[in-house]
Amino acid sequence: EVQLVQSGAEVKKPGESLKISCKVSGYRFTNYWIGWVRQMPGKGLEWMGIIYPSESDIRYSPSFQGHFTISADKSINTAYLQWTSLRASDTAMYYCATKGGVPYDAFDIWGQGTMVTVSS
Amino acid sequence: DNQMTQSPSSLSASVGDRVTITCRASQNIGNYLNWYQQKPGKAPKLLIYGSSTLENGVPSRFSGSGSGTDFTLTISSLQPEDFATYFCQQSYRIPQTFGQGTKVEVK
Numbered sequence: 535e536v537q538l539v540q541s542g543a544e545v546k547k548p549g550e551s552l553k554i555s556c557k558v559s560g561y562r563f564t565n566y567w568i569g570w571v572r573q574m575p576g577k578g579l580e581w582m583g584i585i586y587p588s589e590s591d592i593r594y595s596p597s598f599q600g601h602f603t604i605s606a607d608k609s610i611n612t613a614y615l616q617w618t619s620l621r622a623s624d625t626a627m628y629y630c631a632t633k634g635g636v637p638y639d640a641f642d643i644w645g646q647g648t649m650v651t652v653s654s
Numbered sequence: 655d656n657q658m659t660q661s662p663s664s665l666s667a668s669v670g671d672r673v674t675i676t677c678r679a680s681q682n683i684g685n686y687l688n689w690y691q692q693k694p695g696k697a698p699k700l701l702i703y704g705s706s707t708l709e710n711g712v713p714s715r716f717s718g719s720g721s722g723t724d725f726t727l728t729i730s731s732l733q734p735e736d737f738a739t740y741f742c743q744q745s746y747r748i749p750q751t752f753g754q755g756t757k758v759e760v761k
Contacts, residue, residue, distance in 0.1 A: 571698075578741065578752060579698065579741050579743075579755070581749045581750045581751055594749075595748070597655065629698070631698075636707075636709065638685065638686050638688065638704040639750065640700055641698075642700045642709065646697055
């Protein structure tokens with residue numbers, strides 16, 4: 535069974551750094567794209583970016599203007615989303631999702647989400 | 655970016671009703687349109703990919719149609735477990751944008 539298990543909720547102050555994770559099991563990690571999706575409180579889904587772990591091919595949404603970094607560690611089947619300087623506006627639920635099992639690049643398996651709260 | 659516009663933003667319906675949600679893309683996306691269902695406090699769940707193909711395990715009361723720029727999600731007979739928020743997503747080009755969502759509420 536394919537599973538994406540994300541790291542736990544975080545509470546941070548503005549300006550702090552953070553790295554959240556998404557551990558994949560049940561399939562060959564390097565063979566499928568993994569994406570990150572933001573959902574601000576009470577709002578919709580926002581596509582942030584995706585990574586293809588085997589080639590470290592990473593695509594970002596221009597809407598976020600390079601505010602974060604996506605990476606992966608193939609040795610432990612884990613993808614990451616990282617900020618060097620958090621803002622209050624980064625407060626949101628963050629989901630990882632993979633697009634391996636179906637065509638048309640749909641996200642067919644999702645992690646449970648990581649809630650990030652940024653407050654002074 | 656390819657903008658995705660869903661309508662309506664919310665709707666009220668009763669069990670047994672037929673419900674239709676539309677999604678319009680600002681540019682041609684072929685059949686690269688996916689639908690997701692999200693319930694409160696839960697991760698989204700893929701319902702339909704490629705405009706009209708049901709994901710494994712999704713009830714047949716859900717259907718999708720359309721191509722190019724105009725798409726539709728239909729629930730033929732609304733069930734209690736279908737009250738949720740529905741999002742469309744284009745996966746034709748990066749960024750693979752989502753619609754703003756349609757909340758289906760109890761009438």
